[in-house]
Amino acid sequence: MTEIERHSYDVVVIGAGGAGLRAAIEARQQGKRTAVVCKSLFGKAHTVMAEGGAAAAMGNVNPSDNWQVHFRDTMRGGKFLNNWRMAELHAQEAPDRVWELEAWGALFDRTKDGKISQRNFGGHEYPRLAHVGDRTGLELIRTLQQRVVALQQEDDKLHGDPEAYIKVFQECTVTRLLKDGDAIAGAFGYWRETGNFICFEAPAVVLATGGIGKSYVVTSNSWEYTGDGHALALMAGAGLINMEFIQFHPTGMVWPPSVRGILVTESVRGDGGVLRNSEGKRFMFEYVPDVFKDKYATTEEEADRWYTDQANNRRPPELLPRDEVARAINSEVKAGRGTPHGGVYLDVSTRMPAEEIVRRLPSMHHQFKELADVDITREPMEVGPTCHYIMGGVEVDADTGAASVPGLFAAGEVSGGMHGSNRLGGNSLSDLLVFGRRAGAGAAAYVDGLTARPKAPEEAVRQAEAEALAPLEREGGENPYTVHHELQQTMNDLVGIIRKADEISEALGAIEKLKERAGVTGAAGGRIYNPGWHLAIDLRNMLLVSECVAKAALLREESRGGHTRDDFPGMSPEWRRKLLVCRLDGSTVNIEEKVQPSMRDDLITLFERDELKKYLTEAELSEYDALVEKEA
C-alpha cells in the first residue's frame, strides 16, 4: 500500500477545455477553492482544435439576428429532440459570453467598422459565428487559460499564494468519483508523470471531460477523448441521455491514412467550397430533405448568388446540417461515385483566387500542404465522414448543470440534451462558455447550501487504488492496444453512420467479449509516464460508453440526426418525445425510456405549424392549435 497525495477543495473541475476552464473561473469568482484536473497539458485540451467559431446571435453582420432565431435554428438542427430550456439559455447568453471573452483579451476577426465579425455556418440562418480565421478554439482556450493565470496573480497579491483559490493539476487522470452515501465526496486519480495516486476531497465535482471519439477508428478526436466523464458519471449513479446520437462530421480528411479523420473545417463550405462526386457533379442538390426544402437553393446559380446576396437567394445545400451532409457523402461513396480513397471532393480551388483562399483559410491551406502535400488553391481535397462529437451525455438540470447525483455537475460535450439529436457547427464553443459558467455557478451554490461536508470512506479510496494498479500487476496480460483497436473497428463497422438491428446486436456481443479481455490486460514498464498502463485504465471507460451507444441505438427504432437506422429510415413523432436514459446496474448498462417535457408556450409559438407538423404527434399539434387560438 502506497502513500496517497491528499487535497481538499470546494469544487473539483475535471477537464481543462473550454467548459472546464469557464466553470473553474466561475467557481473561483464565487469564492470557492477550486481545482482543475486535466489529463493533458494546461492549454492543450481538445477545444484547441475547434476551427469555425462560436455561434452567438450578436447581430453584428446581419441585424435581423436575435436569440429567438438562434433558438429556432438550434432546435431544427437537433430535430426537436433538444432540451429546449438549454437551447433557450444557450441562445440568450451566448453573446454575453463572447463579449466577456473579448473583454478578457480574446481577439476576433473584425468587420470593416471594427465590430466582431460573424461568419456563415451550416444550419445557421444568419452569419453568426464569432471567429478568428480558422483557429477560434486556440484563441478561446488561450484566453481562458490566461484568465486563470490572471486570477492566480490576483490571489497572490491578496493571499500571498497564487494557487490559494484556483490550482491546475495537469497530466493528472481521474479514475473514480468518490461518494459519501448518495452525495459526491471527491475524486481519485493518478499523476501521469509519476504514476502516483492523488485523492481530492470535495463536495462538488464538475465533469468537463469532452467526448468519446476514441471508441471509433476514424475520428477527429485526439487520444484524450475516451469517454472518461461519461463513464465516471455512470459509475457514480448518474444517467446518460441521447447516447445513440453521434455526429459524424461530413468532411474529415480521408487521405493520407496517418491523418485520416482529421477535420476540414466547415468554414471551407461557408466560404464557398463545394462538394462534387467522382463524376464532377455537385451532388448535394439531390439530398435536400423535405423539412429543409424551402430554405435551400435548388440550382447551382441560385446557390452561388447566395454568397454575395443572402437576402434574395436560398443557401447552398452544402450548408445543410452536418448529419444530412455526412449521410449524402456516405450514399455517394456507396453508389460508387467516390474518390480513389473513398471520399468525395471538396473544392475551393475553382471557387476563389489563390490569395483569397490563403487569407480566409490559412490553417486549412497549411494543414493540407503540411500533412497531405495537397495545395488546396490548385486541387480539390478528398473528404469523408469522421466521428466528431457525441450529442449524448450526462443528464443535467439546464439552469445549473446539476446531474441527478447530489454534488455532480457536467458541462460541454460530456453533458447531454442541449444539441438534441444533432449539433450545429459553432454551437459547441458557445455551449462550453454558457454552460461552463452555469455549472461552475451551480457547483458553488450547491456547496454554499451544504450543512456538512461529505466524506468518502477510506475503503472506496483503497478500492480505486487497487483497480488502477491491477493492469500493472498482471504479468503477461493482453496488450491493451489490441483490445482498443478491436473496439474501434467494431464501433466503426457496426454502430457507425448507418445502423441496422442485427449489426448493432453483433457489436453488443463483441463488446461483452472485449469487456472480459479488458479485464485481463497488462502493462509492462512501471508507473512513470506509462501510456500502456493509462490505456488499460481508459479501456474500461470506452467500453462502458460504447455499450451505452450501441444499446440506445438498438432501442431507438427511427432515424433522427446523428442516429440513422437502415431498417427504420423515417423520423417518428412518437420517438421524438422519448429520451433513452442509460444507467449502470452492476457492470451492465440498462436503459429506461423517459418522456421529454413539452416546450414552454412562448417557445413553441416561435415556430409555424407547418414546420412543427414534421416533428410533433397529432396530440401535440392539437395542444399547439389550442394555444395559438387562445392567444389570437
Next chain:
Amino acid sequence: MSAEPAMRAAETAGESIVLRVSRYLPGRDAEPVPRDYEVPLREEWSVLDGLNHVKDVLDGSLAYRWSCRMGICGSCGMTVNGEPRLTCGTFLSEFAPGPVVVEPLRGFAVIRDLVVDIEPFLGKLASVTPWLVRNGAEPPPDAEFAQTPEQLGAYKQFSMCINCMLCYSACPVYALDEDFLGPAAIALAQRYNLDSRDMGAAARFDVLAAAGGVWDCTYVGECSAACPKGVDPAGAIQQYKLTAAMETVRRFLLPKGAR
C-alpha cells in the same frame, strides 16, 4: 549505436526505417539511452506516426506527448535529427534511409523518454501579464471594443503561438541562461502591447527591459526559423528593443509623476 538489435514487428513487410529513440526512465537509467525500432517507411507517415507504431505494436511503455495530429496543440515538439520539430508535421521520408534520431526537446529537464518538464516555460509566459490590462477603464457600454482590421493586423501574427516551445529549444541564449525570458514569452507580451484595447505596456516594460529580458537576445534568429506557425518571435524582440530604448530615454527625461 544501440547495443541491442532494433525491435520490429514480425509482420513488417516492405520498406522500413529505423527510429532511434532516446529512452530514459529515472531510477533505472543513469542517462538517456538510444534504442532502435524498425517502423514501416510510408511516404505519408509522420515521425509521430512512427512513434505511435512503436507504442501500439512494439513497446507500450514509450512515453511522449501528442494530441491533435494537426499542428495546433503544440504538444509533440521533439528534437528530430538535431532540429526542434513538431513530429506531427515532420515526415519519416525526409530522413530516408535513416536512422531517424528522436530525442526530447533540448533545454528542458527530461521526465521520461521524450517527455520534458514545461513548468519553467509556463512561468515565463505568466510573467508578462498576458491579458488585456485596462487599468480600471471599463469596456465600452455597447458590449464590445471597436477594433479595425488594421488594428488587429498590428498584433495578430504574435497571437498565432501554440506554446510548442520549439523556439526555446532552438535559442542559443536560452541554452546558456535558463533565466532568459525567451522568444515565445516576449512575442506574447508584444501580442498584448500592440493590441489597441490594451493599456498594460508600462507594466510589461518592467519585465521585458529587465535583466533576462529583450536585451539578452543576440538576434541569432533561430527562434523564428524554428517556429512552425510563422509567429516570428525574433521580429517581436527586435521591435521591442526599439520600444524599450525609447521608453528608457523617456523615463529618464520625464519627471516621475509624468511617466
